[in-house]
Amino acid sequence: MHHPPAGRRSAHSAVALPEQPFFASAPQRAALARERLFVEGQRPTGLVAEPIIQSWQRCLVAHRQPGEKLAFDPVTASRRHGALQRGRPLLEAARPALERLQATLARTGVRSFLCDGEGLVVHSSPVPVDTEPVLGLASRLGVNLGEDAVGTTAPGLVLRTGQAVTVTREEHFFDLCGRLSCAAAPIRDRQGRLAGVLDLSTEGRAFTFDAAALVGLYASSIEDALLAEPDGDTLVLHFQADPRLLGTPLQALAGIDAQGRVAWANRAARSLLGTDDLQERPVAEVFGHELAVLMATAGTRGPQPLQLANGLGVWLRARLQMAPGARSDDGEGRRTPAPTLAPPAAEASTRAVAPEPAPSAAADAASTLAEHDHRLVLQALARNGGNVSRAARELGVSRGLLYRRLAAARGRPGESSGA
Incomplete structure (x- = not known):
């Protein structure tokens, strides 16, 4: 192996190259790699990572030189x-x-x-x-x-x-x-x-x-x-193999649209599901359960056990995320967040785990996100004696939004506002 004569330093830095054929430290290896490529024209395979070498070579092909001055000028x-x-x-x-x-x-x-x-x-x-x-x-x-x-x-x-x-x-x-x-x-x-x-x-x-x-x-x-920015009514699934990871940066996240298709999934979700090819696939094909079953878990107390279509067992929390219109003002200029149906992560991790929803409960669950959303509104109104203001505060939305949701429900066949 070639090594430079005593006292020689690389053209780039003050790192001295030792009088020995092997270089123990990363700076020494990088200095030798620069010597090999920039001075001797030899490819320094093995001395630095391959992406580094390829980048150096692209710079040389572009007729750039290491000693050039850089201005770091902003664009126009x-x-x-x-x-x-x-x-x-x-x-x-x-x-x-x-x-x-x-x-x-x-x-x-x-x-x-x-x-x-x-x-x-x-x-x-x-x-x-x-x-x-x-x-x-x-x-x-x-x-x-x-x-x-x-x-x-x-x-x-x-x-x-x-x-x-x-x-x-x-x-x-x-x-x-x-x-x-x-x-x-x-x-x-x-x-x-x-x-x-x-x-x-x-x-x-x-x-x-x-x-x-x-x-x-x-x-x-x-x-x-x-990924989780609101974009239409979405069922957001939080899941992981260990329920203690729910609510942390290590949790898997996936969004299911109103047609029951996967709208998006984060890296952890793609890893657990074993594929990057997820967008617009039917939820039952990916998660092993129909949309109604997954919606039935929204608002339940604590994470739920779930077996994915690939056989992996995970723990799931689900929440219904309203369309951007849910982030309306409350009539006094204040912005109101969309409701979060699942309990906080710390609370969920300490509660007793609820059993998997029974098939009969899944069959009774609403078949679309819009219907499920309407049922949540009606349940909140019932808990608050029909008082729209109190129901809106409980859900974390404006009164105007509740009135609009109820009005929209009246226009759907077979729906009654119940208000």
Whole structure:
């Protein structure tokens, strides 16, 4: 094996290459890999990860050089404005997780970035520009972190491959990025397309924790929130092999539309169901039960046992998510959330597990989400003596919404408002 002469350093960094044929540390291996490819023109197979090598090669084919200066200039104002408008659903879904992440990272010196599906920065945590000049440039809204713009980085590789990745110091293509370490993970939409990239980066220091695990956890949380955004009446299924995982970022989530088809499923759900081919498949084919059986579990006390079509036993909580119109104001300018029928995760995990619904109960269950929704309204009215205001407060919706739902029910054949 070739090794450089004594005292020689790689063109990219100050990492000295030892006088021995084997390199124990990752920085030494990365420095040798750069020496092999950029100086000697040899492919450094085995010294760094294959995606890194392929990215370096793409940069070279594009006639880029490691010593080039990078400006990290934002895109044009019009393109930035368009990106922020298109990315609004992503930002809204991500905001709670980003706030928690910023608090988690507060004393670590690690910064967080959120890019859209094109690699443009749409959110970043505060960066002290005087001590972290490169991240200060990269963190500006509208900066393109794609491979074509800034070479080999974790966000750029996620955009290129769709897979989570970590890129440390000398593994970056450009010399200017040699003080950075970054870990990034993808965020996908309901159609499985790349909606965004979450990145954790640090400048001048190494990660002191498993950044890949943390960024993956928060990316999954953002993806779940994005998937679960209301879009028509939907039965949302929360399930896992262990009921204690319900209500955590590790829970499986799937949305069932009013026609009884799978509208979307998160990564955990796809893993438990054993396939990525889920969209628009009949719920009975995927979950092994008809829509009426699953709807009968909505609002029950505690998680329910369920056997999936593939034979796997899981624990299930279900809730009916109303269409976006449910998020109306209460007549006084306040926004009201859609009702959540399932108990909180902590409460559900400690309650006694209810038995699986009997076939007779499933047969009596409403056959559509709209009918089930109407029954819930009528039950709330009955519990509150017909008082619409109290029923609305119990369900967490406005009085106007209840009146509209009751009026709509009167227009359906065979329906009576019961009010």
